[in-house]
């Protein structure tokens with residue numbers, strides 16, 4: 609049977625008479641009420657209850673913890689990210705292929721598009737948070753790296769760091785006044801300048817690695833949705849931290865080659881990523897109608913993510929006013 613017909617037949621089988629309903633194999637007998645009686649939330653839950661099917665076992669794969677060992681996805685910890693297995697599981701479930709167009713309206717770290725690219729499936733993602741937009745569009749670039757490519761660039765970049773002019777950062781953002789010791793902040797600012805002088809895709813890739821070391825070089829630690837300050841924390845030197853990150857990326861380049869030899873070697877399946885508010889799609893240039901939408905479980909949407917990107921954004925010269933807003 610033609611792939612598309614098979615897919616439609618499978619979806620019909622899954623959805624019965626209701627084309628919008630998505631049913632999965634496993635039935636969950638009990639359901640905990642997580643909202644107040646008579647609340648707007650309850651009305652919404654009731655209105656859509658025939659369309660919602662819970663599969664609680666997926667809980668363990670919607671958290672970034674499952675990405676701890678995933679090539680590339682382990683590099684920048686975006687706590688609310690899906691795991692690779694979560695996205696891959698759904699792509700397989702729907703037998704997605706290159707004729708599909710996967711859409712993640714809340715793209716976050718970019719797991720959905722990154723995983724789609726690995727499987728040669730075109731995809732599009734949107735996030736309104738600049739750091740999420742940035743990582744969503746940068747993560748797939750790592751898939752195009754050759755062995756030792758990044759290591760060589762890092763070797764030629766390191767002697768330039770100390771000679772670089774310290775980059776401007778949003779020092780008026782309150783957390784920047786307490787997050788780093790003076791010497792570390794100076795090195796980070798010089799490192800940022802040296803990275804800014806690289807050409808793309810290396811600038812973006814190095815910037816993602818740079819963002820990923822900020823926490824270990826700072827007196828802060830992620831705690832729930834906040835950054836907690838701990839002046840007694842043992843901090844890493846930015847250069848050592850970058851050395852470790854580069855080694856990690858190089859290891860991942862090798863692992864990816866072993867794991868999947870058929871990853872696209874070109875940018876044919878490079879995802880489209882937009883910095884936008886998903887509630888208004890009027891400016892989004894979809895290549896075609898998305899055929900698969902993967903988004904976070906609605907119950908997780910209660911968290912304000914902006915706090916997470918604060919330090920990264922401060923290095924990206926976003927005005928403090930924008931941050932506060």
Ligand SMILES: C[S@@+](CC[C@H](N)C(=O)[O-])C[C@H]1O[C@@H](n2cnc3c(N)ncnc32)[C@H](O)[C@@H]1O
Nearest residue numbers: 688689690714715716717719735736737885886
């Ligand atoms: C749980 S994360 C998404 C996880 C993502 N699928 C991944 O694998 O990393 C939710 C994301 O939704 C974004 N977001 C929340 N409201 C949004 C909106 N109205 N428009 C666009 N993005 C939004 C947040 O910035 C956050 O990055």
